[in-house]
Amino acid sequence: MHTDGYKGYRILPNVTIVGCFAHVRRKFDEALKGMPSEARGDSVAARGLVLCNQLFELEREFANLLPDQRYDNRLALSLPIAHKLLELAQSFENQAKSLTKTAADYFVNQWPYLKNIFLDGRLELSNNRAERSIKPFVIGRKNWLFSSSQKGARASSIVYSIIETAKENNLKPFEYLKFIFHTLPNSSDDDLDAVLPWAASIPDFCRCQIPR
Secondary structure, eight states, X not given: OBOOSOGGGGGOTTOOOBOOHHHHHHHHHHHHHTXXXXXXXXXXXXXXXXXXXXXXXHHHHXXXXXXXXXXXXXXXXXXXXXXXXXXXXHTTTTSOXXXXXHHHHHHHHHHHHHGGGGGOTTOOSOOHHHXXXXXXXXXXXXXXXXXXXXXXXXXXXXXXXXXXXXXXXXXXXXXXXXXXXXXXXXXXXXXXXGGSTXXXXXXXXXXXXXXX
């Protein structure tokens, strides 16, 4: 599961948490911007940001590789950079409180989850895709001034999850919702796999046409 640093995810059973390097980069970037320009130079914040940028640059180079190739390249090229970043952050452990200290501590604390990206070439360096998917819900929540009950919040989160997952699987959300509303009342628990957004059995009228 790709996540940010929220501790609540860590209690989920049988789940491997994969941390987000975009959040790490953001904290070093904030630390650098919070410093006087004359103090930035070779600061820990500046070096941390450079290392983060190197990781993301490599990911852009790996974008078109097969998962196994991406896995091998990450171990050879990205993992040493991540270890340099870890050493840099650990070297700042006993410093006074500052934005740089916050960035360094965040990286060290998140390392057990950040390093999991090196377990599988299909994993991503950040959870930005997930955050983009929940953005419509966050914007909507502001527009309708939150939910009026816990049941309402749960219902809306379920619907948003279904819609965003349908979009990720190249389905038309409206057509897919009509399909499952028509199909599920006559289905048993054993039939659920066949109506999930990634199932091959989803009818063609639910699918978007991808231009070639």
